[in-house]
Amino acid sequence: KQDVVKIQAAVATAPSTPLDIRELELDEPRADEVTVRLVASGVCHTDAIVRDQWYPVPLPAVLGHEGSGIVTAVGAAVTDLAVGDSVVLAPASCGVCEQCITGHPQYCVDFYALNFGGSRTDGSSSLTSDGERISSNFFGQSSFATFTNVSARNAVKVAGDAPLELLGPLGCGIMTGSGAVLNVLRPAAGESIAIFGTGAVGLAGMLAAVAAGATTIIMVDIVPERLDFALELGATHTVNSREVDPVERIREITGGQGVQYALDTTGVPPVFAQMTKSLAIRGHGALVGAAKLGTEAPFDIGSLLTSGITVSMVVEGDSVPREFIPRLIALYERGLFPFDKLVKRYEFADINTAFEDSESGVTIKPVLVF
Ligand code: NAD
Ligand code: ZN
Incomplete structure (x- = not known):
């Protein structure tokens, strides 16, 4: 049994209030999950509107939904990812409803609960702060954190030499x-x-x-x-x-x-x-x-x-992330989709500046690097 991991995460506590970077505890990955060490996370307009409670994700919460990183642990039932894999995180979907099985996972019948519920499907959160529950699983990932547990289904494996620092936004805004x-x-x-x-x-x-x-x-x-x-x-x-x-x-x-x-x-x-x-x-x-x-x-x-x-x-572009994200990377690598020109890098500690610059329009796509 792996110990609870201490992580650094940006916590949204109230509408229109800066995020607070704190130490939290991350529980161990469930059988169908992987733990990911975040390398980078994009900031999307949707993070700000959820912080401001346009969609009622229970606060306090760790937001962030354009994560990219490296798998550091895999649950017992995960067969298609391994420790060390590079992944881009995408929205969560159930995989078994009519929309998921016909190739439209962004309309999964459980999309709202899985991505905005602030918890896993069993109602548990993977995050606590000195015993206080913090909402997790935002867009299936809560990526404003140094580590996260995600369902293996919403992790898209990419080549080991792919520019991970850049790729997070492919999981939401760019997609x-x-x-x-x-x-x-x-x-x-x-x-x-x-x-x-x-x-x-x-x-x-x-x-x-x-x-x-x-x-x-x-x-x-x-x-x-x-x-x-x-x-x-x-x-x-x-x-x-x-x-x-x-x-x-x-x-x-x-x-x-x-x-x-x-x-x-x-x-x-x-x-x-x-x-x-x-x-x-x-x-x-x-x-x-x-x-x-x-x-x-x-x-x-x-x-x-x-x-x-x-x-x-x-x-989310009606995308099947494991099919669509590799296509975007292939286009980018051939010079046909230069989305890197939209990106500006920020240190994780400067997350609130990144939010302000996104809001004011100074920066088109902020990406936090950990
Ligand atoms: P953004 O704020 O960077 O861009 C919005 C642009 O709209 C800005 O350039 C702004 O100047 C312009 N604008 C605002 N009012 C306008 C008006 N009256 N006429 C013309 N232009 C106007 O945001 P973004 O990151 O590009 O995201 C765009 C939207 O997409 C947000 O609402 C975001 O929440 C949403 N979003 C939706 C999904 C989805 O799955 N449907 C996914 C990601 C983001
Ligand atoms: Zn988004």
Whole structure:
């Protein structure tokens, strides 16, 4: 029997309050789990909105859901991972429900409980602070910590020489944007797409659209610096929606037709409406931006019916992580998906600065290194 491991972790204690780095106790991995020593963890907008309790994960909690690291222990029932393996962590899914067995684990019937419940499925938490229970298993991983226990199912093995320090965000923000484009919208070479929001998710979607060969790639945001950066990385057009009506401008750019695909990464109701109105006949739009539970968006069913458009709600790019993450790494290694340009490194001790820089937009994708 392995002893309880002392770890350093960033604890979210209350909404809009800085995370507190403390020593916690991590219990031993269950039969189906592995212990991972985190090498790095990305910071995602979703960490901040959960700290602020838009989704009611019980606090205190260790958040973090873009972890990458090295396996240091394996449970007795784990057959596909070994000590020393390099892994990227992905959201948890049950593996046996209808959505999981048909290749859509991001819609697992237990997704909410497994990723936002603050515990394992048996209700236990792997983390305590001097005997006080701390919520664990955030997105199946709680990666703002030096070590974590995760179900082997949500660990994606990658090559031993892969750049682990960089790869954590593939497990959420980067997978969300690129998966929405490559798995759901699927633009073909020569087609058009508009992406609302040029944060990590929107820019990952944009890089995926470039890789897929889309030839009209319109990025919409309200921050000029972000739009300039999008142009450098492959956007063909940018629209500052604070200055011009993005629906009109997108119609102009596309010769009056509208775009064949669109992605809303903002979760802002008027932006969702703009996305639906910017689509061409039989176009396909997807929402990935998160909004508070209960948020409603205007949707002109009168005008849009005859346009034949499709609108999808997409979680985590509808990805199968063990299939999709290796594809993203292969694209990155061939120079076709330079998501490293979105990343800035921070020491773990500077986690609250990383949150502030993500919030203010100074940094697109902060990655904490341990
Ligand atoms: P981000 O804050 O870096 O980017 C959002 C961008 O939207 C910013 O550049 C901002 O300037 C822009 N924006 C805000 N209001 C706007 C408006 N009215 N018009 C145009 N642009 C506007 O965030 P991110 O990391 O890219 O994440 C985007 C969203 O995706 C967040 O809501 C996050 O919680 C969510 N998310 C969802 C999933 C999922 O599975 N669906 C996964 C990860 C993240
Ligand atoms: Zn995320």
